[in-house]
Amino acid sequence: SQQGEEDPQALSIQEGENATMNCSYKTSINNLQWYRQNSGRGLVHLILIRSNEREKHSGRLRVTLDTSKKSSSLLITASRAADTASYFCATPPNNNDMRFGAGTRLTVKP
Amino acid sequence: EAQVTQNPRYLITVTGKKLTVTCSQNMNHEYMSWYRQDPGLGLRQIYYSMNVEVTDKGDVPEGYKVSRKEKRNFPLILESPSPNQTSLYFCASRGGAGGYTEAFFGQGTRLTVV
8 A cells, every 4th residue: 555645646836836735644754755756767865854854854855744744844945947857755654665745746847 | 887787678568478677676675676657656665574584474475486596686576477467667776774874776667467
């Protein structure tokens, strides 16, 4: 069963706008990770946030984690056309494997 | 360069003809996994391995086999492929225990079974 569920399924914005994607999960975690996938390619790791962290930044990325609500959000600021991709959250529920949601497909129009 | 290498990248085969998709990583990672990706369903885990000779089923293992005889290799075997196994397949690896490590993905194998 999928552990993370991203929302929305698809998001279309103009270049320069901010993009926010959300992830909800079901069981307790020790960390949550976000990945990016360009069309048909392998996923690439973006950022990891630990369960004792509430917010983390990396360049134009900002991730928040609310363990009480079992949810996380990924904010991409000042988006660019090159940010067009699918974004996935992932959790290692049992520390043995990693499960992904269905992803949010982001389109940034130039 | 750290990488996960899958072969082949593209494969068209016929129903029932056994095939193997290879996966190799050069990072000495303990954990390796296979996923399939279908439109609207995201990535679903097929099998994973925690180390040599240690494998376990993921969410959709039916019709697949794996083996982990060496740490670097984790082949995916379809003994009798069927059209519903047409999909985009990814191998991934990550190191260490505790889940605080990122996964590295191969470039994908697009399989078509006719």
